[in-house]
Amino acid sequence: MNITTIEALQHGDHQAFEKVFLGYFDKVKYFLNGLLRSEADAEELAQDIFVNLWQNREAIDPQKSFNTYLYTIARNTALNYLKHRSVENTFQESSANAMQEEAYGPDEILFAQEINLLVEMTVSSMPAQRSRIYRMSRNECIDNAAIAQQLGISKKTVENQLSLALQDIRRVISAILVLFC
Template identity: 25%
Template structure:
């Protein structure tokens, strides 16, 4: 009887594409790498398509799926899925997409604010001086950050290097690059708020 049970388990291990999601999750919690691979093969492409459809950025979508499956494997032993596996994975991707959109909005806010400064102070010597003062405010904000964060930010925003290119040139992981860029953007967001207030004051004074 025990031998037959063993044979049944072995057969399932070699035919994972035929077993249910629930059984795959059960195997995954027991450190079964083949079960993890089967889950990846079963859902990764559809999850990536979903992320791409929301972000319109292939690289960002790939990063989301990559991070999701890394965390799925790392947290396998404590994995608790109350719904079905498909719903669970798509829900995780949905939240990650929302976080990425928020992150991208921060970037757009920075670019939009910089353009508003340039548009408003486009004429006149005094206005140009004020533009330089506002740019100095942003530069000073950058200088408040650690040197490595400044370097990564400059490579990304001013030299337009990709995350992968920065990671390779600095010999660090892509995740480290992302973390440092996130720190830089959070810090600059405070400065952006100050700049918007300054613009409002200057506009009101000119009326």
């Protein structure tokens, strides 16, 4: 942009603003998209930048590089947006965690953790093959046929071992529930 266009913009010339807008909008949007990786956010922020440019046109120094001025504004706008989004995400995560903790009180959370530990101890004390089959089924979400194929055993053996593992776990949990309830 030449200095006369920038001076005209500074003095409120709408045609000068239109010329600047048409000359720079796509470049600013492309620059923002590179930083934000979101075309919709880049477009919205680019529009905001040009609205602010018009509102603060008196602050433009026509003697300085307009490119540098505009890209500095775009960079700062993108950084502020990313910071705001990060704070917002952190707040949403902490709110979700707080709501989860409210839904389940400390006693319920502790009890669930103790049950999980008890299940893990029970699975660890099972015979090696039964323990392995249970972990493959429940932790790795592998279906019975695939477990049988991987271990070189029949599907019926896998089903029997899972049934025995679940019986062991039910027995231990039942004993704990009798004690605490």
